Amino acid sequence: MPHVDAPSLAIEVRDLTVAYRDKPVLWDVDLEVPAGVLLAIVGPNGAGKTTFIKAVLGLVDPAAGSVLILDQPYRADRSRVAYVPQRGSVDWDFPTNVLDVVLMGLYGRIGWFRRPGANHREAALKALAQVGMESFADRQISQLSGGQQQRVFLARALVQDAEVYFMDEPFQGVDATTERAIVELLRDLRARGKTVVVVHHDLQTVPEYFDEVMLLNVRRIAAGPVSEVFSEDNLRETYGGRVAFLSAALARKNA
Amino acid sequence: MMGFLDDYTLRTVALGAALLGLAAGALGGFALLRRQSLLGDAISHAALPGIALAFLLTGSKSPVVLLAGAAVVGWLGAVSVDKLSESSRIKYDSALGMMLSVLFGFGLVLLTWIQRQPDANQAGLDSYLFGQAAALVDRDLWVISIIGTIVLLLTLLFWKEFKLVSFDREFAHTIGMPVRYLDRLLTGMLVAAIVIGLQTVGVVLMSAMIIAPAAAARQWTDRLGVMIMLAAVLGAISGVGGAVVSSLQPNTPTGPAIVILVSVFVTVSLLFAPHRGLVFREIRAWKAGRALRVEAVLVDLYALASQHADSSHPHSDRVLDVMASMSGASRRTLQLLRTLGFARQIDARHWALTPEGEQRARSVLQERKGGRV
Structure with missing residues (x-):
């Protein structure tokens, strides 16, 4: 349970509106995320999740x-x-190795003009171990599979030791091993009282992986605990007419 | 060789070219990784109107004055490209191309106009087009050394910041790095590295000194530090080499000699570098193809054998040719199978699986089944 003096809300978004050249991409979105919660953002392509x-x-x-x-x-x-x-979003042919990418998560803490030291390296290796990639520390990033790339990015975020995590499509195109590793990681973060917001595309796994969900399609359609807002009506409103694939997701939830 | 060191002109030119090569190579490495190779081209061409304007405004032909003009206009050109591509629908590379040709054209117009003036003082500005290394004097060398050293020191000082903004700008932004200022700093350093090369290499060819050493260096290493260092060293070697070549061969201009030398480095690197070189890739592709052919014929033999009670039953190579019309079997592949101990030749035309071959074929089939899930 959270500390007495811990803020009740990890994230508080009011009236967020974004437009690209007159075209609204996000319209008046409000969101309140309690601390210690795993929240998924779902919605069709172009809904403005990223x-x-x-x-x-x-x-x-x-x-x-x-x-x-x-x-x-x-x-x-x-x-x-x-x-x-x-x-x-990055060029994986960049000349660097896995450990170096994870160390980038510490650059904010290391500060100007200084190089990462032994303690930073140790922290980075620990983060790599948490995602099962410690034996890849010296590997060139161009030689990683998609799932391994994803786990390196997760390790870079872990080493930041933050309170609130934002992850953009971490499950996109990863292998089963990586998917399991990410789910485990999410649960571990929650157990430590962290808040995680994940852009997610697989409706079927929403009830299994997440506590809360925001349904987004330019506007916020609904947000709250999965058990309350992950309903057929809300999904239909979010995804428009394409509902054939929704029933499976709902069946999962009701099971 | 020792005689060269006594030659004042050659010593000056070689030192100047080495320093400009170091700075241009290092900065070019970052430009290449940031997919901004053409930015160097735009900046160096934009330098021409800068040189002409500096002359028109001051009436001075002092290199320091002219290069300051080149730096100002080069910098403005680079920043305008950024602004143009951010605030309009014009893509970054189109904006670069436009800026490059417009400013270079403007520079040529100014240069022609200056040369038509009835004043004898104007001669010599056009030497900045292709560079005139022989005209370098000690004072120019000082300018090149100081600016080159500053550029290299800044590269070391902001090493991890430059690495991160080159690899993942958005992440750099989220941890609070002043991404925009770091961008501008890198661009400013690129302008400086280009400007100190204009006397030696000239505005037209200077972009090669930015791109080529970096492109060559990238072929040989997967480590940023090694790559930047190698690019700087290749730039310096080309500089010195070009200076020596042009002093040995009268009528060979230094700038083009430097650029030809650096192109040789690029060609060799593109072809022969391990892992990334074309030759290496061809060899690897050929090896992979051979392994596939071996597997294909092995599996064919296994399929034939499985139709007989005795798995070592011999089969005609003609049957295999028919079966392999898709997988490309050949006598050579069968010979290879024999060398590997997977098949044996019964007579001139007939082949059979060995027990090892049978086992290998089975595991190949197993793998294929597993891989198809």
Whole structure:
């Protein structure tokens, strides 16, 4: 259970609106995420899921809205937030190795003009062990499989030792081993009182993996505990007419 | 060789070219990884109107003044490309191409106009087009050394920051790095590295000094530090080599000699570097193909054998040719199978599986089944 003085809300988003050249991508989105919760953001392609995370993190400029993380603006203390971008957002042919990428998670703490030391290396190796990649520390990143790339990115976020984690499609195109490793990791983070927001595309696994869910399609359709808001009506409203594949997801939930 | 050191001109040119090669190579490494190879091209071409404008404004032909003009306009060109691609629908590379040709054209117009003036003072500006290394003097060398050293020191100082913004800008942003300032700093350093090469190599060819050493270095290593260092060293070697070649061969201009030398490095690296070189890749593809052919014929033999009670029953190679019309069997593959101990030749035309071959074929089939899930 959270400490007495812990903030009740990990993330508080008000009226978040983002537009690309007059076209709204996110419209007036509110979201409140309690601390210690695993939350999935689901919605069709182009619903603004990635944009939502990027706007919360200040990577895209919102047209309107405010974001508080642990009762503070994000810029006030970046060390409490960790970000796992989509794996396809970087060039994996970059000349570097696995350990080096994980160490990048510590650059904020290491500070200007200094090089990572032995203690940083140790922390990075520990994070790699948590995702089952410790034997890959010296491996060139160009030689990793998709799932291994994903786990390296997760290790980089773990080493940040943040309070709130944002992950963009961590389950996208990964092997079964990696999927299990990520699920275990999410549960471990929750057990340690961390809050995790995950952009997710597989409706079937939402009830199994997550506590809360936000259904997003430019507007927020619904958000809250999975048992309350992950309903056929809400899914239909989020995904429009394409509901044939939804019944399976719901069957899972009701099982 | 020792005689060269006594030659004032050669010594000056060689030192200057070495230093510009170091700086251009190192900065080019980052430009290459950030997919900004063309940025160097745009900056160096934008330098031409900068040189002409500096002359028009000051009336001075002092290299320091002209290069300052080149730096200012080169920097403005690079920043405008950023702004243009951010604030309009024009793509970054189109914006670069436009900036490059527009500014270079403008520079040529200014240069022609200056040369038409009835003033004898204007001669010599056009030497910046292709460079005129022989005109380097001690004072130029000082300028090159100081700027080159600053550029290299900044690279070391901001090493991990430059690495992170080159690899993952958005992540760098989320941990609070001033990504935009680091971008500008790298661009500024690139401008500086280009400007100190203009006297020696010239605006037209300078971009080769940015791209080529980096492209060659990337072929040989998967480590950023090694790559940047190698790019700098290759740049320096090309610089010195070009200076020596042009002093040995009268009428060979230094700039083009340097660029030809660096192109040789690129060609050799593209072809022969281990892992990434074309020759290495061809060999690897050929080996993989051979392994596949061996497996295919082995499996064919196994399929034939399984139709007989006795698995060592001999089969004609013609049957195998028919079966292998898809998998590409050949006499050579059968010979290879024999060398590996998987098949034996019964007579001129007939072949049979050995027990080892049978076992290997079974495990190949097992793997294929497993892989198809």
